[in-house]
Amino acid sequence: MEGGKSPSRVTAVAGEGSELGNAATRRTRIEDQQEEGDRAVVTAAGQGSGAGTGMKRKRDAVDGDGRGSESSGEQSQHSLTTMMPVEPPTLMPLQELVNTCRAMLNNSGNQPTNQAVSFIRGAMDKIGMLDVGLMDEMGFFLHRNVGPQNPPVLTYKAIYKSPNNFMIMVLYMPRGAVMPLHDHPGMTVFTKLLFGSAHIQAYDWVQPHVCAAGPGSALLAEKVSDRHLTARSSRTWVLFADSSGNMNRFVAGQDGPCVFLKVFTPLYSLVEHQHPSFYQYSPYALDLNVVPVEVPEEKKGRMVWVRKIDEPKNFIKIVRLPYRGPPIV
Incomplete structure (x- = not known):
């Protein structure tokens, strides 16, 4: 087809x-x-x-x-x-404390503001023994401090130091050891009990100063704190440069050693030759050798005469140990 x-x-x-x-x-x-x-x-x-x-x-x-x-x-x-948003890494409590001090404490040598005090106390309250790397060493201290020591050996570790600004440290005290009455002139001191128990006494000078008669006369001071603390219930307390018990005395509990975490600010100036002083105190008594002063009856039980003494080298021994806890950046 x-x-x-x-x-x-x-x-x-x-x-x-x-x-x-x-x-x-x-x-x-x-x-x-x-x-x-x-x-x-x-x-x-x-x-x-x-x-x-x-x-x-x-x-x-x-x-x-x-x-x-x-x-x-x-x-x-x-x-x-x-x-899924990525959360920022959580800071270690010790690093958070260092960062807070860096941010809130300047290099002017001035006392910290109320806001700085609040932030630093809050950061310190979060810190425990594990956060400063002390648990591995506590066995040694518990074994070493079984019996009485003469003189007692107090050890400390400087965790972090910012030149002319602040320092963070831990202080170990053996069972029953006494840190004599001492001051920190021009300093604000933050303290928290991390381990054990301790008895704390703190004093302020009576203003205006009241002096006893005679050479090397004592000054009248008022006890502003007298309490027993345990690490479980203790929170951070502050001693200011001229109030709130800048003179203080620690006694470690009889149940074992104790450990304190401390922040000092500002650091002592070498130019002004500032350094801690030690004191001896005696109960208040009004007699003819005392400059006349009217003391309310309800305050007499809190009054003491305080006299400066040389550093009691035969009474305590203070040793510095290296810090081997979490690294600080």
Whole structure:
């Protein structure tokens, strides 16, 4: 036939089309079966090695080309990162104290503000024995301080020192040891009891000064604090440069050694030759050798005469130890 194909040729072509169609259908069924098999393998793998791996393999099977799954995984990871904000690392309590002192205490030599006092006390209240790296050493001190010492050995560690600004340290006192009455001229002192128990006494000078007669005369002082503390219940207390008991006396408890955490600010100036002084006190008594002064009856029980003495080197021995606690940056 002109312009067309013969009927037999048409039939042949139709037959070939039918066979091609059937072949395509069979190939599609085979691919479907393979895909179902792959999915079964993926499911088994997911059950054996975790849902995350199974999901990734399933995405690989569905995507087919292997590239789409990697891109999809990256997008999913990016989505998770975007949806889940990353929290900043938590500062160690000791590092937080150092940072707070750096921020709140300047180099002017002035006394800390009320706000600075509040922030520093709050940072110190968070600190325990573990935070200053002392637990490993307490066994040694507990063993060493079993019996009485003559003279008692007090040890301290300087944790951090900022030139002309502040210093953080820990002080160890053996059982029953006494830190005699002493002061910190021009300093504000933060103190927290970290371990054990102690008895604390603190005094302020009576203003204006009241002097006893005679050479080397004593000054009248008032007891402003007299309390027994335990590490479990103790919070940070502050002795200011000219009030709140800048003169103080510590006595370690009889149940074992005690450990104090301290912050001093500002540091002593070498130019002004400032340094702590030690004192001896005696009960208040009014006699003819005393400059006349009217003391309310209710205050007489808190009054003492305080006289400066030389450093009691034969009474206590103070030793410095290296600090090996958490590093400070």
